[in-house]
Amino acid sequence: MRIRSGKTLSSNVLTETLALKLTSEIEIMDQLIQDYKPNSVNENLLQKYTIADNLVKNCTIAQREWNNENIKITVPVYSARNAYTHQKANNETGVDTTDEIRFFLHSLSFFVQITKDEGIMFFKLSISKLNDLRLDAFRFVNVSSRCLPLNKTPLDMDWFKKSQIYSGRNVRYLRDSFRMSLLSYLKERDITFEVLQAIVTRSWRKENALFKSWLANTVKFLMSRSKEEPVSA
Numbered sequence: 001m002r003i004r005s006g007k008t009l010s011s012n013v014l015t016e017t018l019a020l021k022l023t024s025e026i027e028i029m030d031q032l033i034q035d036y037k038p039n040s041v042n043e044n045l046l047q048k049y050t051i052a053d054n055l056v057k058n059c060t061i062a063q064r065e066w067n068n069e070n071i072k073i074t075v076p077v078y079s080a081r082n083a084y085t086h087q088k089a090n091n092e093t094g095v096d097t098t099d100e101i102r103f104f105l106h107s108l109s110f111f112v113q114i115t116k117d118e119g120i121m122f123f124k125l126s127i128s129k130l131n132d133l134r135l136d137a138f139r140f141v142n143v144s145s146r147c148l149p150l151n152k153t154p155l156d157m158d159w160f161k162k163s164q165i166y167s168g169r170n171v172r173y174l175r176d177s178f179r180m181s182l183l184s185y186l187k188e189r190d191i192t193f194e195v196l197q198a199i200v201t202r203s204w205r206k207e208n209a210l211f212k213s214w215l216a217n218t219v220k221f222l223m224s225r226s227k228e229e230p231v232s233a
């Protein structure tokens with residue numbers, strides 16, 4: 001008669017306990033996915049954009065054409081979610097963490113790039129607690145400059161601080177009227193709180209689905225391994 005050793009039995013119990021905990025997480029994710037079903041208003045806002053997820057840079061990119069301009073919105077939503085903790089939210093932002101989407105909206109930076117023949121504008125935005133857009137950085141470069149690497153994106157705005165290209169003053173030294181005009185310029189191009197919220201909600205929902213699938217695959221792996229544990233005589 002072949003009997004499993006005490007060590008093997010203990011290992012199986014631990015494995016099954018872990019699998020049960022992961023299964024509980026799957027149930028939580030199911031509820032979240034049900035609570036945040038696609039919103040028709042948000043979906044309509046994003047119809048104008050081509051949206052892609054760049055998992056290498058942990059960001060979502062929404063792109064569209066507006067007249068003779070190419071508009072690109074980059075949101076590092078995945079990396080921000082990886083860094084999310086209740087302690088950070090309570091101590092640094094003061095934003096209620098019971099609503100994750102609200103937390104992300106008020107802790108993320110949003111990068112906008114507007115390109116046309118005469119040059120490229122770079123904006124770094126954030127959202128205030130009143131859901132207003134806030135201009136945190138602004139740069140403009142002449143696209144004809146050969147010093148500008150073609151692969152630079154809005155996420156690389158710090159690069160301008162080190163380059164020899166003059167790209168404007170620090171936004172803190174711009175007049176309030178100038179800053180407000182820049183925000184109005186963006187609003188005219190439908191770069192609003194509602195659009196940024198729609199992008200974050202989409203990414204949040206997609207990441208939840210990916211996480212749920214990952215959990216299910218992990219449980220499947222654990223249970224298949226537990227069945228293959230060796231037995232002793």
